Amino acid sequence: MTNETMKIPQATAKRLPLYYRFLLNLHSSGKQRVSSAELSEAVKVDSATIRRDFSYFGALGKKGYGYNVNYLLTFFRKTLDQDELTKVALIGVGNLGTAFLNYNFSKNNNTKIEIAFDVDAGKVGTVMGDVPVYHMDELDKKVVEEGIQVAILTVPSAVAQPITDRLVQANIKGILNFTPARLNVPNSIRIHHIDLSVELQSLIYFLKHYPTDTETEEA
Amino acid sequence: MTNETMKIPQATAKRLPLYYRFLLNLHSSGKQRVSSAELSEAVKVDSATIRRDFSYFGALGKKGYGYNVNYLLTFFRKTLDQDELTKVALIGVGNLGTAFLNYNFSKNNNTKIEIAFDVDAGKVGTVMGDVPVYHMDELDKKVVEEGIQVAILTVPSAVAQPITDRLVQANIKGILNFTPARLNVPNSIRIHHIDLSVELQSLIYFLKHYPTDTETEEA
DNA sequence: TGAACTTTGTTTCTATCTTCACAAATAACT
DNA sequence: AGTTATTTGTGAAGATAGAAACAAAGTTCA
Structure with missing residues (x-):
């Protein structure tokens, strides 16, 4: 037991x-x-x-x-392997991506965003909140090089699937997906979806249809 | 049935x-x-x-x-009441809050962030992504005035509870809570928690302990 | 020391959610 | 028109999760 x-x-x-x-x-x-x-x-x-x-x-x-x-x-x-650092890549340095770069994950955690990627020339080459930003073209090479296992996906949903395919090729193991796209991946790869607009919509649905009920838990 | x-x-x-x-x-x-x-x-x-x-x-x-x-x-x-607009307030215009202001919720939805609040004098009085930013002191008054029912909470966790208390006083009905704080509210109020660092941690836990398994759903 | 109190770990029950599997109904084709 | 192929809606079974309740083991305090 x-x-x-x-x-x-x-x-x-x-x-x-x-x-x-x-x-x-x-x-x-x-x-x-x-x-x-x-x-x-x-x-x-x-x-x-x-x-x-x-x-x-x-x-x-x-x-x-x-x-x-x-x-x-x-x-x-x-049990949570807090002694072993897990390297994370952030894909897409838009508004949401920037929020993550400034969010201090490693404070309580074994987790560190090591590297970020974007296509915007104004961002490539800079360091945002301690994290260097590379061009999306270097994604495949860099992810393999650094042995990154987890990606946070904060790109426009139109490019979510092609970028995911590249991440899979680059041996990523898990993806935290903030885009509305439902990604196709081999089932050796784990995806957690956090869909902000679905969250908001379902909260509102509950408000209107389940008045004065018990609390609900998160994603 | x-x-x-x-x-x-x-x-x-x-x-x-x-x-x-x-x-x-x-x-x-x-x-x-x-x-x-x-x-x-x-x-x-x-x-x-x-x-x-x-x-x-x-x-x-x-x-x-x-x-x-x-x-x-x-x-x-x-069924989803898409014809009736739900007014949403954003509390805390930090990195994450800003991401929401620029995220176009109303595109597919009946949902619109109508108003935002922050304590930063540099932000108060400005309009970010179509949404006016007011000082946190005006929270209670404005929320009541505008009849806002839902709040997105993206403030530092230290102030999450006191601000929540004020939101409850101002007759808010639902909160989308992005802070790590577990909020105390009367149970007529619905809270959905989205805890970014918990999401990342649990993804990593699954990666290490449930190799090659089925996909998991979101919050 | 011994009586009263606290709190775990687990057994049992209940609720909720998911999936299988198939009859019934319709569509598509020849 | 009749045969084959689709696809729904749901009964039944299975899987997962949550909560009540309580014996057992320990703590606290006089």
Whole structure:
């Protein structure tokens, strides 16, 4: 039941980074222990769900006490591979892309945008928020060279598929897709879609059709 | 079973805007009919799931034929209230906020960012991408005045909760929250969280722990 | 030390969502 | 007109997720 190689539920996996971030906060505020009830209040996830989530990794807590913040943090750091840096490329330095370049992902994370690409001559050659911007023509070469595994795709949707094809060729493993395009990729490649206008639309749909209901979770 | 007031599954509701957008594309490309299999290929949702989703609204298709694009489009336009404009406020004109101001939501949608707020004196009083920027002090007054129901929250997480409290006071009904903060609101208010760094982290977790698996859907 | 309190881990139940698989209906073709 | 090919809509089964509830194990405090 507590097998290292066992697959945990996807829903649980999506919550892990949330738990991890909150534990970091607790740690830096000097807190030594925490209960599933406290965690629940903070991350807005039912306490039974949290205990269940944790239990997939074994018995991490102590009855009548709760969880030791340090122990949990160390455990999750290992589980989330926080010690191994994952190199990320940003494709498309438009408004949204620029937001990412200035967003400090590596603060709490093992994640760093190493390189960005765009076709705009005014941007190519510059360094934006610590990240060098290269021309899109160099995409294939650079991604392979740097061994980049993850791409954040913030290009116009018309070019999303051709660029994705090149990323696949260049051995990328995962794509965070912010374009409305639904991409065709071999299924060895994982894509997470974040579709801003769908998010807004569905929020509005819920407002109009599900009045005064419970909260919904994110992407 | 095909009751107008019946609540459809949340999972279905989240896919409706996706279907709607693709139908718009089909329509403008002149296509007259479409099958669930074609739709499936395009939006990457199992065809049985699509037929099931549609069936909550009644029998929209014809056996052996598929769906009439125009009919479907008209139906969804009504269902998604695309004729009634929803006013949206953008709170926090940083990098991410600016991206939204330049993102043309209203193109395919009934949604328009009407007004933006920030504390930066350099931004207050300007018009960014068609949207006037007001000082955060005017938030409460303006939101009530304009009858704004939805807010996109792109402020630093430290101020997310106090600003949310003010939005609640100003009778907002839904919030699209891009800050990492988990907001406390009365449960008459609907919040969708989009947590960019959690998205990136969980993508990476899946890459490392679920090699060569099926695709996952978005928020 | 012992009684009262706390909190986990898990068993069980329930809800929600997805997919299979196929009858029924229609379209297309000869 | 009749035969073959499509494609829907849905019953039934399966898969995944969420929450209640409680015994067991520990903590706290007098």
